[in-house]
Amino acid sequence: MDITKWDKLFSMLENSQMRENMLLQFVAQYGGACGVAVETAGRRMSMQMEARLRESMEHLRQDQSTAAGKSAGNSGNSHQETLLQQLITAVRTQASRLIKLENSCLSNPGPVTPPEAKGGNLQQDVASAEMLDALVTELAKTRAVLEIALKSARQRHLPAGCETxxxxxxxxxxxxxxxxxxxxxxxxxxxxxxxxxxxxxxxxxxxxxxxxxxxxxxxxxxxxxxxxxxxxxxxxxxxxxxxxxxxxxxxxxxxxxxxxxxxxxxxxxxxxxxxxxxxxxxxxxxxxxxxxxxxxxxxxxxxxxxxxxxxxxxxxxxxxxxxxxxxxxxxxxxxxxxxxxxxxxxxxxxxxxxxxxxxxxxxxxxxxxxxxxxxxxxxx
CATH class of the missing domain: 2.60.120.200 (Jelly Rolls)
Structure with missing residues (x-):
């Protein structure tokens, strides 16, 4: 598998973190008055991430199936596939939490909320902030999994485009x-x-x-x-x-x-x-x-x-x-x-x-x- 594919995965995850930061800023500025467009963007983002990861894993499987020395590399291939499966699971978890956060935003009536409802809105804001913190933590864990997989791939594959x-x-x-x-x-x-x-x-x-x-x-x-x-x-x-x-x-x-x-x-x-x-x-x-x-x-x-x-x-x-x-x-x-x-x-x-x-x-x-x-x- 080309190392550039791992670089694309890193870029994709960094874009995800940037979008999460934008969502956090949105919540802070508008007090949770999220629109349907935010929910749609979040769902689309999670679907794109999962689709690209599946495509990368499929390319990896194809590369491994055509590589010589299959018996010597079976244990390494299994380990790398396990890491990618963990990565997809982590992305799904992020997508689920994003959806929950967006639903929380949509349920918040925003700046027109009467004064007597401010206590409930404050609790929702706290819950939203906690969700965002959890997302950032999950993203860091996902990045760590990718770094391990990248290091493992580099050491198993030959450097500088060498084939033997x-x-x-x-x-x-x-x-x-x-x-x-x-x-x-x-x-x-x-x-x-x-x-x-x-x-x-x-x-x-x-x-x-x-x-x-x-x-x-x-x-x-x-x-x-x-x-x-x-x-x-x-x-x-x-x-x-x-x-x-x-x-x-x-x-x-x-x-x-x-x-x-x-x-x-x-x-x-x-x-x-x-x-x-x-x-x-x-x-x-x-x-x-x-x-x-x-x-x-x-x-x-x-x-x-x-x-x-x-x-x-x-x-x-x-x-x-x-x-x-x-x-x-x-x-x-x-x-x-x-x-x-x-x-x-x-x-x-x-x-x-x-x-x-x-x-x-x-x-x-x-x-x-x-x-x-x-x-x-x-x-x-």
């Missing part, structure tokens, strides 16, 4: 994904970006790694606790961003580097979180190394070809360390042979955007060959 992701189910030296770039990696500048949703982060967890037998650490994009780290040409200079990653949450991470002045920068969710000059200044990445996701090759194995397809499985196993393995999901992996602008990176990092459609010319998600090994697999 790589799943790394456990920490193992046999579980990784090898990447064959579309261009040689003899680069003097680049930007690499990806979405990551870690389940567990150790002191050193590898997201993206490129290296040769001579230097296994040509490019490193790694996690450590809540930190993200990026380096080029070795680990003499680590570009570090603190407090940018959390377990169970999708985070967009980019590392950019230029050989000129050795400018390296690290980005998290579209914001530059670290910037360091003098990183591998004048260096050119060597071609012919191995590029992998979810692991790093420590030099003990056999080097792959120009992209490191990883066909020499025994050599790869010998060069991997289970302690460094990534656990979780990765999607939207892209690499360019240039430094992207701030605007370009910000657009890629929009969770509700279409960043997955902006593919790199060195690595393009969905176009470049990526081969899962061990228990790693593509999921929808």
């Amino acid at each position: 992701a790589l799943l790394f189910p456990m920490r193992s030296r046999r579980i990784f994904s090898s990447v064959t770039p579309d261009l040689p990696l003899s680069l003097s500048s680049f930007t690499v970006c990806l979405w990551a949703k870690p389940v567990s982060i150790s002191n050193r967890t590898v997201l993206f790694s490129y290296g040769t037998k001579r230097n296994p650490y040509e490019i490193q994009l790694i996690l450590s606790g809540t930190r993200a780290l990026f380096t080029v040409g070795g680990e003499a200079h680590l570009v570090e961003g603190r407090g940018v990653v959390r377990g169970g949450i999708w985070t967009h991470i980019c590392g950019a580097w230029s050989s000129e002045q050795g400018i390296a920068s690290l980005w998290a969710d579209g914001h530059r979180v670290a910037f360091t000059p003098g990183v591998a200044e004048g260096h050119v990445l060597p071609n012919g190394g191995s590029l992998q996701l979810g692991q790093e090759k420590n030099g003990g194995g056999v080097s792959g070809g120009s992209g490191g397809s990883g066909s020499e499985m025994p050599g790869f196993e010998g060069g991997f360390d289970a302690k460094l393995a990534f656990i979780g999901k990765i999607t939207g992996v892209n690499m360019w042979d240039r430094v992207l602008t701030e605007e370009e990176i910000s657009q890629l990092a929009l969770q509700d955007g279409e960043g997955c459609e902006q593919r790199g010319n060195v690595i393009g998600w969905g176009l470049t060959e990526i081969v899962p090994h061990g228990g790693a697999q593509f999921i929808n």
